[in-house]
Amino acid sequence: MLSPYTVLDLTDHRGDLAAMVLGDLGADVIKVEPPDGSAGRRIGPFLHGAPEAERSLRFFAYNRNKRSLTLDLTRDADRQTFHRLVERADFLIESAEPGEMDALGLGFDSLRALNPRLVYVAITPFGRDGPHAHFTATDLTIAAMGGPISLQGTPERAPVRVSVPQVWRHAAVEAAVGALTAHARTLRTGEAQFVDVSAQCVMVWTMLNAMAAHAIQGADFERHGSDLQLGHITIPLLHPCADGHVVMRPNGLLMAGAVRHLVEEGIVPPHWLEAEDWATYDRRLAAEEPLTISPERLADAVVRYARMHTKEDLFERGLRDGVSFAPVNTVADVIKLRHLEERDYWIDAPLPDGRTARAPGPSVRLSKTPLSVGRRAPRLGEHSAEILSALRNAPPATPAPSPDHDPLPFAGLKVADFSWIGVGPITAKHLADHGATVVHVETEDPADKVRVGGPFKDGVVGPNRSQFFVDFNTSKLSLSLNLKNPAARDVARRLIAWADVYLESFTPGTAHDLGIGYDDVREENPSLIMVGTCLMGQTGPAATFAGYGYHAGAIAGFYEITGWPDLPPDGPWMAYTDTIAPRFLAATLMAALDHRRRTGEGQYIDAAQIEMALHFLAPELLDYQANGRVATRQGNRSDSMAPHGVYPCRGIDQWCAIAVAGNAQWQALRRVLGDPGWAGDERLDSVAGRLQRQDELDARLSDWTRARPPADVMTTLQAAGVAAGVVQRSSDLLKDPQLAHRRFHLYMQHGEMGRIPHTGHQFRIRDYDSGPRFSAPLLGEHSLHVMRDVLAMTDAEIGEVYAAGAVV
Numbered sequence: 001m002l003s004p005y006t007v008l009d010l011t012d013h014r015g016d017l018a019a020m021v022l023g024d025l026g027a028d029v030i031k032v033e034p035p036d037g038s039a040g041r042r043i044g045p046f047l048h049g050a051p052e053a054e055r056s057l058r059f060f061a062y063n064r065n066k067r068s069l070t071l072d073l074t075r076d077a078d079r080q081t082f083h084r085l086v087e088r089a090d091f092l093i094e095s096a097e098p099g100e101m102d103a104l105g106l107g108f109d110s111l112r113a114l115n116p117r118l119v120y121v122a123i124t125p126f127g128r129d130g131p132h133a134h135f136t137a138t139d140l141t142i143a144a145m146g147g148p149i150s151l152q153g154t155p156e157r158a159p160v161r162v163s164v165p166q167v168w169r170h171a172a173v174e175a176a177v178g179a180l181t182a183h184a185r186t187l188r189t190g191e192a193q194f195v196d197v198s199a200q201c202v203m204v205w206t207m208l209n210a211m212a213a214h215a216i217q218g219a220d221f222e223r224h225g226s227d228l229q230l231g232h233i234t235i236p237l238l239h240p241c242a243d244g245h246v247v248m249r250p251n252g253l254l255m256a257g258a259v260r261h262l263v264e265e266g267i268v269p270p271h272w273l274e275a276e277d278w279a280t281y282d283r284r285l286a287a288e289e290p291l292t293i294s295p296e297r298l299a300d301a302v303v304r305y306a307r308m309h310t311k312e313d314l315f316e317r318g319l320r321d322g323v324s325f326a327p328v329n330t331v332a333d334v335i336k337l338r339h340l341e342e343r344d345y346w347i348d349a350p351l352p353d354g355r356t357a358r359a360p361g362p363s364v365r366l367s368k369t370p371l372s373v374g375r376r377a378p379r380l381g382e383h384s385a386e387i388l389s390a391l392r393n394a395p396p397a398t399p400a401p402s403p404d405h406d407p408l409p410f411a412g413l414k415v416a417d418f419s420w421i422g423v424g425p426i427t428a429k430h431l432a433d434h435g436a437t438v439v440h441v442e443t444e445d446p447a448d449k450v451r452v453g454g455p456f457k458d459g460v461v462g463p464n465r466s467q468f469f470v471d472f473n474t475s476k477l478s479l480s481l482n483l484k485n486p487a488a489r490d491v492a493r494r495l496i497a498w499a500d501v502y503l504e505s506f507t508p509g510t511a512h513d514l515g516i517g518y519d520d521v522r523e524e525n526p527s528l529i530m531v532g533t534c535l536m537g538q539t540g541p542a543a544t545f546a547g548y549g550y551h552a553g554a555i556a557g558f559y560e561i562t563g564w565p566d567l568p569p570d571g572p573w574m575a576y577t578d579t580i581a582p583r584f585l586a587a588t589l590m591a592a593l594d595h596r597r598r599t600g601e602g603q604y605i606d607a608a609q610i611e612m613a614l615h616f617l618a619p620e621l622l623d624y625q626a627n628g629r630v631a632t633r634q635g636n637r638s639d640s641m642a643p644h645g646v647y648p649c650r651g652i653d654q655w656c657a658i659a660v661a662g663n664a665q666w667q668a669l670r671r672v673l674g675d676p677g678w679a680g681d682e683r684l685d686s687v688a689g690r691l692q693r694q695d696e697l698d699a700r701l702s703d704w705t706r707a708r709p710p711a712d713v714m715t716t717l718q719a720a721g722v723a724a725g726v727v728q729r730s731s732d733l734l735k736d737p738q739l740a741h742r743r744f745h746l747y748m749q750h751g752e753m754g755r756i757p758h759t760g761h762q763f764r765i766r767d768y769d770s771g772p773r774f775s776a777p778l779l780g781e782h783s784l785h786v787m788r789d790v791l792a793m794t795d796a797e798i799g800e801v802y803a804a805g806a807v808v
Contacts, residue, residue: 001025001026001366001369001591001592001594001595002022002025002026002027002591002594002595003026003027003028004090004598005022005027005028005090005091005183006027006028006029006030006088006089006090006091007019007022007023007027007028007029007030007089007090007091007092007093008030008032008085008086008089008091008092008093009029009030009031009032009066009093010032010092010093010094010095010096011038011040011093011094011095011123011172012038012039012040012095013038013039013040013043013058013059013062013168014095014123014168014171014172014199015093015094015095015123015168015171015172015175016031016038016040016059016062016063016172017062017168017169017172017173017176017615018093018121018123018172018173018175018176018179019031019066019093019176020062020063020064020065020066021172021173021176021363021584021587022091022176022179022180022587023064023065023066023375024064024065024362024363024371024372024373025371025587025588025591026369026371026591027090027091028067029065029066029067030066030067030068030069030085030089030383030387031063031066031067031068031069031378032069032070032071032073032082032085033068033069033070033071033380033381034070034071034072034073035070035072035381037053037070037380038059040056040058040059040062040063041053041054041055041056041059041380042056043056043058043059044056044057044058044639044640045057045058045619045620045622045623045627045629047060047351047352047353047622047626047627048353048627049353050351050352050353051352051379053379053380054352054377054379054380055352057619057622057623057626058619059377060349060351060352060376060377060619060622061359061360061377061618061619061622062172062377062618062619063377063378064349064359064373064375064376064377065373065374065375066375066377066378067375067378067382067383067386067387068378068379068380068381068382068383068384069381069383069384069387069388070380070381070384073104073106074104079104079105079106081388081391082106083114084391084394085391086111086114086115086118087114087115088115088391088394089115089118090117090118090119090183091118091119091120091121091179091183092111092118092119092120092121093121093123093175093179094120094121094122094123095122095123095124096122097124097134098122098124098128098129098133098134101122108120108122108192108194108766112192112194115192116190116191116192117186117190117191117192118192118193119179119182119183119186119192119193119195120192120193120194120195121175121178121179121182121195121197122194122195122196122197123168123171123172123175123197123199124196124197124198124199125137125142125198125199125200126142126145126198126199126200126738127196127197127198127200127201127738127741127742127764128196129741130737130738130741130742131737131738131741132145132200132737132738133738135718135723135725136661136665136718136721136722136723136724137199137723137725138641138659138661138723139161139165139166139167139168139659140161140636140638140644140645140646140657140659140723140725141657141658141659141723141724141725142167142199142200142203142725143161143162143166143167143203143657144159144161144646144655144656144657144725144726144727144728145200145203145657145725145726145727145728145736146167146199146200146201146202146203146204146206146207146728147203147204147206147207147210147211147728147729147730147732147733148161148203148206148207148572148573149161149646149657149727150220150222150223150655150727150728150729151207151210151221151222151223151573151574152223152562152563152570152571152572152573153223153225153563153564153570154223154224154225154563154564154567154570155222155223155224155225155653157564157635158635158636158645158646158647158648158655159223159646159655159727160562160563160564160570160633160635160636160646161562161636161646162558162561162562162572163561163562163631163632163633163634163635163637164561164616164617164620164631166616167199167202167203168199169615169616170199170202170203170206170579170580170583170616171197171199171202171762173580173583173584173587174197174202174583174762174763175195175197175763176583176587177430177583177586177587177590177763178195178197178762178763178765179195180586180587180590180591180594181195181409181430181434181590181763181765181770182194182195182409182765183590183594184409184410184434184590184593184594185407185409185765185768187409187597188406188407188408188409188411189406189407193765193766193768194765194766195763195764195765196763196764196765196766197762197763198738198742198762198763198764200738200739201739201742201744201760201761201762201763202762204733204739204744204759204762205579205759205762206572206573206576206579207573207574207730208422208468208573208574208575208578208579209221209230209231209450209453209454209455209467209468209471209574210229210455210573210574210729210730211467211471211730211733211759212455212467212471212730212733212734212745212756212757212758212759213231213454213455213467213730214729214730214731214734215730215734215756215757216455216456216457216458216467216753216756217231217454217455217456217457217458217459218458218459220729220730220731221455221729221730222653222729223570225238225570225571226238226247226550226559226569226570226571228249228550228574229454229574230453230454230468231453231454231455231456231459232286232288232454232456232459232461233285233286233295235249235250235251235295235299236299237249237550237571238328238559238568238569238570238571239302239303239306240303240306240307240568241306241307241309241310241311241314242307242308242309242310242311242313243310243311244310244311244327244328245311245327245328245554245559245568245569246306246311246314246315246325246326246327246328246554247325247326247328247550247551247553247554247559247571248302248306248314248323248324248325248326249324249547249548249550250295250298250299250301250302251281251282255276255278255281255298256278256279257321257322257323258302258305258321258323259272259273259278260273260321261305261317261321261323262301262305265305265308267301267304267305268301272293275292275293276291276292276293282446282452283446283452286452286461287461288461306325311325311327311328311329312327314327315327318545319541319542319544319545322544322546324545324546324547324551326545326547326550326551326552326554326555327554327555328554328559328560328569329554329555329556329557329560330557330560330630330631330632331557331560331617331620331621331623331624331630331631332624332630333557334555334556334557334614334617334621335358335621335624335625337555338541338542339536339540339541339542339543340540340610340611342539342540342541343537343539343540343608343611344361345360345361345611346358346359346360346361347359347360347361347373349373349376349622350376351622351626352379353626355626357621357622357625357626358621358625359618359621359622360611360614360615360618360621361373361611362611363584363588363611363612363615364584364585364588364605364606364607364608364611364612365537365605365606365607365608366588366592366603366604366605366606367518367603367604367605368601368602368603369592369595369601369603406435407768408434408435409434409435410431410434410435410436411435411436412435412436412437413431413435413436413437413500413501413593414436414437414498414499414500414501415428415431415432415436415437415438415439415499415500415501415502415503416439416441416492416495416496416498416499416501416502416503417438417439417440417441417476417503418441418492418502418503418504418505418506418511418516419503419504419505419531419533420442420448420449420450420505421448421449421450421505421548421575421578422450422472422548422549422575422578422581422582423505423533423549423577423578423581423582423585423607423609424503424504424505424531424533425440425448425450425472425473426472426578426582426586427503427531427533427582427585427586427589428440428476428501428503429472429473429474429475429476429772430582430586431501431586431589432474432475432476432772432773433474433475433761433770433771433772433773434770434771435773436501437477437790438475438476438477439476439477439478439479439495439499439782439786439790440473440476440477440478440479440777441479441480441481441483441492441495442478442479442480442481442779442780443480443481443482443483443808444463444480444779444780444808445482445808447463447779448463448469449548450466450468450469450472451463451464451466451468451469451779452466453466453468454466454467454468455467455468457752457753457754457756462752463779464751464752464753464778464779465752465753467753467756469776470750470753470756470758470775470776471758471759471776472776473776473777474758474771474772474773474774474775474776475771475772475773475774476776476777477777477781477782477785477786477790478777478778478779478780478781478782478783479491479495479780479782479783479786479787480779480780480783480807480808481783481806481807481808482805482806482807482808483514485804485805485806486804486806487800487801487804487805487806488801488804488806488807489514489515489516490801491787491791491793491801491806492514492516493515493516493520493521493524494791494793495786495790495791496516496521496525496528497521497524497525498790498791499525499528500527500528500529500593500596501528501529501530501531501589501593502521502528502529502530502531503530503531503533504516504530504531504532504533505532505533505534506532506534507534507544507546508532508534508537508538508539508543508544509544511532518530518532518604522602522604525602526602527596527600527601527602528602529589529592529593529596529602529603529604529605530602530603530604530605531585531589531604531605531607532604532605532606532607533581533585533607533608533609534607534608534609535547535548535549535551535552535577535608535609535610536552536608536609536610537606537607537608537610537611538606538608539606548575548578549574549575549576549577549578549579549581549609550571550574550575550576552575552576552577552609552610552613553571553572553575553576553577553613554571555610556577556610556613556614556617557614557617557620557631558571558572558576558577558613558616558617559571559572560631560632560633561617561620561631561632561633562633563633563635564633564635565632565633565634565635569633570633576613577609577610577612577613578609580609580612580613580615580616581607581609581612581613584607584612584615585605585607585612588605588607589605592605617631636657637694638659639691640687641659641660641661641662641687642660642687642690642691642693642694642697643658643659643660643669643690643694643697643698643701644658644659644660644694645657645658645694645698645701646658646727647698647701647702647705647706647713648702648705648706649705649706649708649709649710649713650706650707650708650709650710651709651710654709654710654727655710655726655727656705656710656713656714656724656725656726656727657724657725657726657727658701658705658713658717658722658723658724659723659724660690660722660723661723662687663685663686663687664721665721665722665723666684666685666690668720668721668722669717669720669722671720672716672717672720672722673704676700678696678700679700684697710726710727711726713726714726733745734757742760742764743760744759744760745757745758745759745760746758746760746771746772748772748774748775749775750775750776751775751777751778751781752778756775758772758775760772780807780808783807784798787801
């Protein structure tokens with residue numbers, strides 16, 4: 001899809017996945033490395049027995065579909081070569097420290113003079129400017145300052161990160177989204193674009209419903225293990241089973257299928273079969289109406305049932321009977337998952353030591369332009385001669401199309417959004433915020449699950465009072481249709497015929513059953529791009545698995561790597577894969593739109609959350625196969641840094657993350673602590689020595705931090721060059737000076753909730769206010785407007801639709 005475009009990849013481990021996403025989408029990616037190789041080649045896990053520059057399994061995982069060119073950008077001759085590359089490139093992505101590229105004369109302002117249509121993307125911890133722009137940062141400290149750490153772990157211990165570093169993986173895929181958004185704007189304006197990606201802002205978005213909770217409900221969400229917190233209710237998700245754990249939310253629809261098994265195995269009495277109206281159970285629970293069987297009794301029954309079976313048995317039983325038991329898988333379990341086998345997900349990747357391993361395949365499946373992996377990760381400088389030879393004979397750059405100067409990249413794009421909950425709505429929101437006309441199709445029976453999940457404004461439950469829904473659905477119009485009604489389906493088909501993009505997240509097969517599947521609609525609208533997104537994909541033995549991002553997070557392996565090694569897994573906050581998948585899907589959708597702009601060709605996209613999310617564990621999947629190592633939870637410990645943890649500070653449940661990266665930072669920490677006698681032990685002067693004595697170091701450092709406010713710990717250590725960051729909750733984020741500098745929280749008027757903060761974008765494009773353009777709609781707020789003004793239906797046609805009860 002992106003075959004006409006060239007990407008210059010100057011990133012290290014903090015951004016290499018960004019260019020890989022573009023390479024998987026078809027772009028020609030040139031990885032420009034210094035003579036000794038990208039720093040990403042020196043980040044583990046490592047493949048023993050491979051050449052030095054090819055030992056990193058992380059580098060191997062995130063640099064496929066690229067060619068390697070070595071240049072020393074401190075030398076004039078190599079900079080001139082690089083200038084010629086820039087003149088012919090479409091994208092440049094870098095992850096240097098703020099100001100570093102400018103000091104080399106290779107910053108955006110210099111390079112756009114060479115190429116006035118260049119999209120320049122910079123990935124940094126906090127953004128290119130602002131009060132925290134030059135903070136020393138690591139995965140741990142960014143995750144602390146971005147918020148998700150505050151939500152993870154048991155309240156009896158320190159907050160925890162996901163043990164496998166995730167920050168730069170999130171930031172990199174968001175950078176690909178920013179790059180393609182900016183490219184669409186270049187086509188509009190004819191001008192070069194500068195994209196400033198903040199890893200902190202990216203991590204705020206992994207908080208989902210907790211991002212601005214304090215401003216809405218008057219209180220923060222707090223960590224509580226793996227419990228699902230929805231503001232008005234808290235639901236246990238993690239349940240022990242015979243050989244591990246499963247994730248299961250005992251809600252009404254699932255219990256309708258499960259109660260029979262509970263009765264058959266003697267766990268609950270037979271009258272449970274008729275004791276509740278399970279179809280309305282969730283609504284009555286949310287509305288605090290009377291229930292015959294309490295949520296606590298349900299949870300207890302599920303626990304007793306789960307303990308009698310293995311996690312694989314529960315998963316398979318659930319697939320057969322429509323009950324969503326999600327096994328808490330390890331990476332070893334994931335490799336053997338039958339569903340991925342039958343979907344032919346894995347690719348056989350030839351490792352540098354001659355062996356072959358399974359690696360995650362294409363993140364999504366496209367009907368017309370399928371993604372492919374044509375190149376393994378390159379050897380250092382492997383393609384230098386090839387690239388330089390082609391550069392000598394390269395024709396001048398192709399001029400950009402004539403601009404129309406509309407600043408909104410997707411102005412005029414028409415989107416029919418039939419999706420709900422997370423992945424689809426967040427993806428459609430991206431297009432809406434950047435100018436597309438997005439009609440969100442929904443109903444009140446049942447309402448979108450995030451409409452009935454908190455935080456609710458002032459604690460008052462209602463479908464138009466949920467910030468959860470607001471942040472996922474800005475800049476959209478709401479059309480309320482009962483798709484069980486034939487008249488509503490007629491309106492739906494008219495909407496899809498109008499649209500350029502159609503998203504749905506029904507259970508696989510439902511769109512077809514409603515007469516709005518791809519085969520039903522593409523004849524009338526052949527250039528339509530349709531997206532079907534669900535947890536497990538449209539095909540395969542687990543395709544009908546009904547669940548949420550926390551189910552997919554367990555199946556994909558993320559629960560196993562979050563928490564403390566001596567306790568059950570805690571899981572990442574909420575529906576973790578709902579924070580990963582929209583980034584892959586938005587990038588794919590924008591590439592498909594660009595392909596359609598050039599060819600007129602529409603297509604179908606099968607987007608499985610689990611298949612997108614597994615790219616965030618790609619190095620660990622390879623590590624298991626190559627070295628037999630099974631990634632697991634290890635609290636806040638690191639394999640390469642010590643001290644490395646979250647430390648108690650003065651105040652109630654106040655914490656600061658500290659990560660000492662290397663010996664220079666260790667010496668700086670010693671000076672801050674006053675160089676106490678215990679720190680002078682020469683065995684602590686090496687990383688290996690400090691890793692062996694982490695318990696002692698944590699205790700010593702806690703003694704120092706406990707007497708100080710977390711902000712004082714952070715500023716003191718940052719002034720000394722040591723990575724440190726306050727563990728921030730939503731109440732802290734709303735006051736964070738760096739986020740304020742980036743205008744991250746936008747206060748806008750909502751139809752029922754009043755003036756409230758809306759969580760902004762994770763990247764900024766220079767000289768462009770990217771929105772959100774307006775607040776999320778009330779349920780059905782624009783039904784009449786959409787039918788009359790968007791679909792040009794007559795008053796008589798609209799009257800018939802209302803008379804039929806199709807609009808609800």
